[in-house]
Structures are given as structure tokens and as C-alpha cells.
Amino acid sequence: MARSIWNGTITFGLMRVPIKVHSATEDKGVHFHEVHVKDGAQIEHRRICSKDGKAVPYNQVAKGYEVKKGEYVLLDQEEIDAAAGRQSREIELEEFVAAGEIDPVHYNRGYYLGAGNDGADAYRLLHDAMARAERVGLGRWVFHNREYLVAVRPLDDVLALHTMRFADELIDADSLDLPSPSRKPGEREVKIAGALVDSLSAPFAPGKFKDSFRERVLHLIQAKARGEEPELPDAPEPAGDTDLMAALEASLQGS
Amino acid sequence: MPRSLWTGSLSFGLVNVPVRLETAVRDRDLHFRQIHRKDGAPIEVQRWCSEEDVEVDYDEITHGYELDNGDQVTVSDLELQAIEPRRTRTIEIEQFVELAEVDPMYFDHPYWLAPASDDDGAVRAYRLLTEVMAKTERAALGRFVMRAKEYLALVRERDGALTLTTMLFADETRPTKDIDAATQKSHKPARKQVDAAVAVIEALSEDWDPERHKDRYRDRLRKVVAQKRKGETITVPDEDKAPKPAPDLMAALERTLEELQASSSR
Helix, strand or coil: CCCCCEEEEEEECCEEEEEEEEECECCCCCCCEEEECCCCCEEEEEEEECCCCCECCHHHEEEEEEEECCEEEEECHHHHHHHHCCECCEEECCEEEEHHHCCHHHEEEEEEEEECCCCHHHHHHHHHHHHHHCEEEEEEEEECCEEEEEEEEEECCEEEEEEECCHHHECCHHHHCCCCCCCCCCHHHHHHHHHHHHHCECCCCHHHCCCHHHHHHHHHHHHHHCCCCCCCCCCCCCCCCCCHHHHHHHHHHHC | CCCCCEEEEEEECCEEEEEEEEECECCCCCCCEEEECCCCCEEEEEEEECCCCCECCHHHEEEEEECCCCCEEEECHHHHHHHCHHHHHEEEEEEEEEHHHCCHHHEEEEEEEEECCCCHHHHHHHHHHHHHHHHHCEEEEEEEEECCEEEEEEEEEECCEEEEEEECCHHHECCCCCCCCCCCHHHCCCHHHHHHHHHHHHHCECCCCHHHCCCHHHHHHHHHHHHHHCCCCCCCCCECCCCCCCCCHHHHHHHHHHHHHHHHHC
């Protein structure tokens, strides 16, 4: 059985659903460490005092928040942790919303929920009821000394939990200051582009997309370990098509 | 204008749209600096060579990878860029999907895509793609390479612009089969129970309004800083006791419904 990272209770109304939180994602990236080009030695990050230029041992490090230029308020970790509020073991679902209403930009990190001790019946009931109502529950979760807005929803047979981005963390499209074209795309262009979208449409199959880069990085490392020097090809310039209509028509014929 | 994180082109059939990538997320967190307790001076983190005991400039640093036998292979940025030169500059749309089919578990970081050039042809191609995706209610899937990592990306229309969300690859999400989801038949709820639970959910239902939810943690952390500045003592709140599960699901559901009805008719 997968190990849990947090145990607690989901509540909605007077219902109590004991749950366990599990990670749903894992990092598969190739990780490097920093190395000095000259001698291949590892790079160390050293904490140096900006006043006396000497290395600072960890027990001499405080956390400071800059309230005015150059003026810091020093805080201990416990004082920062106090901002998490009460260390609650409860996630209260305060409201439910239609799943389709939430724009995907709000979803941050995902977790799976498993049934907690003596909670199997309540877990199943919450899952089945949310699935039937097609709703997502919203609540607050205190995890690692921080409070998160979370969404709880049915995902196949399990319940999933997502930390959510707050509205004021998202940047509006207005800030992009998009330029306007001299004339709007023509009816024929929209029609042909629409046909191209249709011809390239397929059901979402996540397994179809593989991280080929990760594999190639590992191949490169192995080749270099055998003493082979990789070739550095010139990157081809992407061909720019200025005649939109001609490019669209050619694309549609080719698809 | 914020600095773009990546520039290249979005290609769609034979149409290339020059685009730049900008983050769609603003960091609102309070950031702390490391301070030397003794003299109150900020601490700088410097990179030092572990062999020579000297500070090393950033451009003298490369990537090291340790093999299973303990040997080290170094790989440069140029070598990493040469792995997939095309995808370092192009997001090639491979297919279109219905947005609702993509499970939120795959979403990672949201960005905006804007035209990278004021050239009229480029701006028109950008507009065309935005308009067509809005009209067909489809999202595009493609891959690209940014900062020596390949991303699966979902591009769609949002508020009249193109938004790109990096996505997890399928093998970066864990299988759900190891999760205890109480799927045994004995835990299947009775119809009456589901009806009552759905009624509770409906009674607690609202329209999604992201503005209504505020980051209380950030506000409290600001208060903690203000208190500390005035020299006040910060008290750490107690931990809640773990609540007991309700023994009778149906009774709890019925009492909840009664309470919700009483409060709505008040």
C-alpha cells in the first residue's frame, strides 16, 4: 500500500470522512549537480555575511523580512509557522461547485486521497455522491505549516485533492498588451483553420506523449561516459510562412 | 512588459506563429532573506569550488551527472540544446483535444503566449489560431524544450489570448491502484445514503467565484511580521484534536440536512 504523507478528516456538514493523503505525481527529470568547468570539482553553496565577508554557520542564520530598504524584521521558524493558523487535522468542505466551472489555471499540485481508519463507508459515500452531483468540494488544508485552498473531487475510483491558486496570483490577459492585426482573420481563413483543427483532433491519450528529451539526455551521458564527443548540429531556422492562406491550404492538403 | 521566458514559434500545420512565453502566475508570497544574527547583515549565497576553495563565476559552472560506478560526466548547456534543436525553438501542435477530456491532474504551470513580433502576418496568424480554438472549443497539445527540460504543453484560448499550460507526462503521475479507495462491495453506500449526501452537496453548492477565496496564510504572515516589528510576542496556536468519525452515516446526513434547511429558511 502506498505510504501516506498526511492523515486527517474531511468534513462536510456533520459528516466525517477519515482520509489519508498520498502523492499523485513524481519527478522523473534527469538531475545534475553544479560542477566547476576547470577541474570538475563539485560546487558548494556557501553562506557569506555581506558585512564581514566570512562564512556564516547555520545556527547563526535568521530569517529576515525587508520592511523598508535595508531594514529587516527577524523571525524564527516557529514564528513563521504560527501564520499557518491552528494545526488542524480537518479539511472542511465549505462549498461545492460544478467541476467544469473551474478554469484549469487554478489547479496547482495534485494528490490522491485514500480511505482512513474506519472510514471506508464514509469515503465511498462522499466519492459516489460527488460523482453523481458532478461537483467538486472546496476547503482549506493546513499542510507543512501553510494553509492551502483545496479542491476535492472524484477521479475514477478514488478521490483527488488539488491545492489551488488564488485569484490574485493569476495574471490577466490584459497585461499582455496584445497588438491588433490590420484586419481581422477572414471568413475563409477561419473556415480552413477550423477544418485543420478538426482533422488534427483526437481523444486525449496521455500515454501517447513520451518525454523523448529525458531519454536522449541519458543517451548523451552514456555516450560521453564512453569517451565519445557529441556533434553539435546547427539548429535549422523554422521556415516562416507569410502567406497565411497558402500555408493553411497546404497544411490541410498535407494532413 | 515582463521578460519572456522563452521565445520561438508555435507551429500549426505549415503555419508558424512567432510567440513569446510569459508566466501567468504572480508570486504573492512573502520572501525572507537569510540574515546573519550577529550583525544583522544579509547573507549572500556564493558558489565555491570544493577543491580549490575559491569563489566561482556562474559562467564557469557546468552540469555534472554521477554514473552508477561513481564516475562523473559533465554536460554543457550547448550539448543539451543540441539534443533537440527543433523543439528548443518550436512548439509543434501535434493534435487537438476537448479540454474537458484532459484531467486536471496533468496540469502543471500556466503561462501566456503572446505574438513575438509586431509583424502583421504574425499577429494575424496569432489572432486566427486564438479565434479558431475559441470557436471549436478545442485545446492544442504539443511538446517543447525549455531550460534543458522537455514539456508537454496544452495551448488554448482564454480571455482572447493564448494560454499555455505545461503538463506532466503520463509516467510522472502515479497509478491509483495502490490507493485504498474502499471499492469492496461491502462499502457500497445504500441508495438512500447517496440521495441524502447529494442533497447535502446541492444545499452547499455555489457558483465558482475565485475572488471569494483569499489567501489567509499570506495575510496572517503579514500580521506576524507587523507584530514582530512592534516587538510583540508571537504565540503559536494549539493543534486541533483529531475528531472521531461519526458512527452513523445516515443519522449525520439527516441532521446535516435538517440544519441546512433550518438555516436557509431563517
